[in-house]
Amino acid sequence: MSSLSKIIEKYAAFEAEVNAYAVTIYLKHCSTCKGICCKPEYCEESITSPFLRRLRQHFVPDAVYDSKRGWLTKAGCALPVGRPPVCHQYLCDTILSMQPAADFRYALTLLSNLVNHIGKNARARKHIVELQEASELKRINFTRFEKQLDEADIAFKQVRVYLDGGVSKLGSLQDLKKISLPSRL
Ligand code: SF4
Ligand code: SF4
Secondary structure (H helix, E strand, C coil): CCHHHHHHHHHHHHHHHHHHHHHHHHHHHHCCCCCCCCCHHHHCHHHHCHHHHHHHHHCCCCCCCECCCECEECCEECCCCCCCHHHHHCCCHHHHHCCCCHHHHHHHHHHHHHHHHHCCCCECCECHHHCCCHHHHHHCCHHHHHHHHHHHHHHHHHHHHHHCCCCCCCCCHHHHCCCCCCCCC
16 A cells, blocks of 8 residues: 555545544534534535545545535535544634633644644645645655644643543643643633
8 A cells, every 4th residue: 555545544534534423512502503614615625635526536525516516415514534634623712612711622622633634744844735736745744744643632632531531630731732722811
């Protein structure tokens, strides 16, 4: 298996795991909310980014892309994986304001930034979804990508244990700050 295929498999497995967990956290807020956060302009990156297109070839969605609705269907986003990182990063003020403490808000901020962290500086200073040519994907920094995937995975475990009530404090801030700074507290 090529280095690219390998990281695509790993990234997809991680994104699917984060998606599944995030649903359990956000469902109680989002299921009764009248706001629609998804916008076709956010979906568009999944069409323009060779990396996200490649993910979609491996993990085919049930629906067809629509220029007006993007990937949004009555059942929610049709993309199992390969969503633009911005879709994971969105964290509304309503959800943040309902958290009982600053550490909870930081834990959610981390959760929302895990997927984005993996692709940072994939080639020079560019995020992997910013690369515009498919040929560039073979020349990304695979070592960095895998390192960041490991960092995201470690942070994910810490965040989950914390949010599920397993520990009273988040883990080492030094490591977590690589994913996201606690700036929205
Ligand atoms: S993220 Fe916030 S605004 Fe969006 S659907 Fe959920 S609760 Fe509503
Ligand atoms: S989550 Fe899916 S439907 Fe919503 S903006 Fe992102 S790609 Fe589009």
